[in-house]
Amino acid sequence: MQQLILDIIDPPAPSFANFVTASNAELISTLTNLVALTGVSPQCYLWGATGSGKTHLLHACVQAVLSHGVPARYFDAGSFTLADTADLAFVAIDNVEQLDADRQIHLFNLINQIRDGQGRLVTAGNVAPMQLPLRNDVTTRLGWDAVYQIHPLSDADKRYALSKHAEARGFNLQAQVADYLINHWRRDLPSLMAALDSLDKYSLQTQRAITVPLLKEILPA
Known part of the structure; x- marks a missing residue:
């Protein structure tokens, strides 16, 4: 029964605070300025492998803008239309490599609007702009500003x-527990953090120390 714990506990909502910056400090600085609507560049394109944090950062951007009462929205490639952006000051579009022909035209027109001073845009894909399987005039525009x-x-x-997350919860995390979790659970950090929270709760419930055997009890087989 305990093995169901990690299946029903959702990771925390994406934010800049729970994104570990590591070697991405310049990127986070650029996005912080972008969501404040004060950055010099009106748009930014992010790319990276699956699990690198693209979707996390796009959602974090949208939530940061919304927290200031400014209209913003996240779109996946399959749900994006130009008409839906009409009343938005900030738009985030994920998985742009999957845009169909019509939505590529929508993105082309949206970028032109952004260039005319109508809002801010952050987009994400799996490869650099010029390697995307999209129209040349779209890939060129995606690379106009920060990439x-x-x-x-x-x-x-x-x-x-x-x-550090364990310390904040009041316990020391053994290296072997961290290694086992990283190697046997989802690789993205929010999921790992949520798993650690579950492990801490289970430890308190059972009055047992946090060890690899205890972790094995709550991880799905």
Whole structure:
């Protein structure tokens, strides 16, 4: 029964605070300015491998803008239309490599509007702009302003983040527990953090120390 715990506990909502910056400090600085609607560049393109944090950062951007009462919205490639952006000051579009022909035209027109001073835009894809399987006039526009590759966290970065998270919860995380969690659970940091929270709760419930055997009890087989 305990093995169901990690399946029903959702990771925390994406934010800049729970994104481990590591070697992406310049990117986070650029996005912070972008969501404040004060950055010099009106748009930014992010790219990286699956699990590198692209979707996390796009959602974090939207939530940061919304927290100031400014209209913003996240779109996946399959749900994006130009008409839906009419009343938005900030738009985030994910997985742009999946845009169909019509939505590529919508993005082309949206970027032109952004260039005319109508809002801010952050987009994300799996490769650099000029390698995207999109129209040339779209890929060119995606590369007009800030472009960043998101560098994934190393296992050492994840261990450090998990250790600091454990300290904040009031316990010391053994290295072997962190290693087992990283190697046997989802690789993205929010999921690892949520798993650690579950482990801490289970430890308190059972009055047992946090060890690899205890972790094995709550991880799905």
